Amino acid sequence: MTSIPAIAPGSIVVGADGSRHAARALRWAAAQARREHRPLVVVTAGGGDADRVNRDALVAVRELEPTVDASGVSVDLDPRPALVDLSRDAHLVVVGSHGRGFLRSVLLGSVGTALTRLSWCPVVVCRPRDEERGGRGVLVAVDATSSSSPVLEFAFQQASLRGEPLTAVHCTWDVVAAVAGLRNVRLEDDDLGVGDEAHLALAEALAGFAETYPDVEVSQRVHHGLVDDVVGRHTGDWDLVVVGRHPVDTLGRLVTGSIATAVVERARTTVAVVPVERDPDDAAALGED
Template sequence: MTPTVCTGSVIVAYDSSGHATRAVEWGLAQAALENRPVDVVHTLDLARLPSEAWLGISGDAMPLVERLRAECTATMKAVVATAHLAHPDVEVRLHVLEGDPRQVLVGLSGSAYLLVLGSHGRGPVLSALLGSVSAAVTRASSCPVVVVRPPRGGAPRPGGSGVVVGVDGSVESGPVIEFAFSQASAHALPLTVVHVIRDVVAASVGDRPYPVLEEREEAHLLIAESVAGMAEKFPDVPVTRRLELGLLDQVLEREAQSWDLAVVGRRRHDAWHRLVVGSTTLAVLEHAHGPVAVVPEAPTPGS
């Protein structure tokens, strides 16, 4: 069953955990900032229920489903009510749907502005709903996906280092850079643009002297070209450009202070690129100490 969601809304996945509660709070704050409605979605994956759970004492499965739906709705209302106190003007609707959460969320992404998921604080996204689900959704979503990671140490922080975005200079990465600029502008935060040279090579060659001078010069030019148009479009955003060596998740991990938002791209290429880029994205999701936005890149010309 497909719900009627508002086109251009912020969709928040809810799974009755504290991690999803954090996602609801982040999603409502984002929606308030951008004047968008919010659809909070909980998915009942009935195929995962034990077969004996379908039939109660009465032998009727429907009361069980209706009870689960009612319990989920009540829990969602309580969590949303608390978050809504800080953003009372945001239009919020609740949906309890049946089906595989990965398929449901990816299907909803076609009309959404943004999908927001919660994440466990240990390891590669271990929440019951948002484990394999987060990987599948970030890989296949039609819209940007924000995975709300807990801050460093698990304690709330007054603020981070702004927005950071990883760039590779490709034409396809344009939507990623624009999303990072738009978020920095909306939140009145500085933006740091990071280009990592030879990230895959650096992981295997250790201390070999990369990059050479010519490569560094080319990379600086690439970064400048990548942000030139967006800097003109968003003149209010202070921009810092950085050239790094290593893997993107390692670069972000060694920062002393968490970022308010980290933005990475999801490329639509062949199997090799899916392997490399997918691994990088998941590594960033695992090690980040704050929200991570995974933005679909533009289709490769000719694809």
């Protein structure tokens, strides 16, 4: 099929290509569809044996999660534009990743890299991980502005669905901190004090969500460093990492957008990238036009 068929709005879409990395994504997506009571659409693309791969993937889904309403779509197209197009109606798009590293993935234009930059809905990239690690719940990187609300909503919802704790990390970096040597770029480093402006901003951003999700145990941390340094390589103990992707329409937002991709490619666990719209007041506060 060369055209992209319509899917039920709110479906979870998962890419399948017969690889072990796609199988990892398929397991995650099937379990998520069961948790959220949503239909699952398995997508294969690129022609060749895509139809067979799609059928095999559907068999696997029905064995893993027999109560999930699963269907298949096979298209003779590049998977990147196909999945981006389907993301307009999807609730989530889920893909696997082989962990070849940030630079190589960007140069080769991996499916995960394309989706984290262009998808209309949240994208979950299932990265390779050490199966003996994990168990610390959900980790969310927060910029502590009003535009982070969709990211926090997604993170709290996932923690609640799983019955897991949530760790919210706010990263700050400025010249004063750099000169003073205030650099704690590992998640296992101690939080550098409480009660300052960064901590207060983080607490304010979380306040309403803690009331909406009283079942979620929340920890707050402020780190001095870049988000991809703090979060990217030190995530293996968490089951899910959530980051935001801001619009790429100014230089500042281009840098912010690239951070989400960098976190994905360096992570040692599953990462969700949530697209957000920048609030005009936040943009002004951050020095963006």
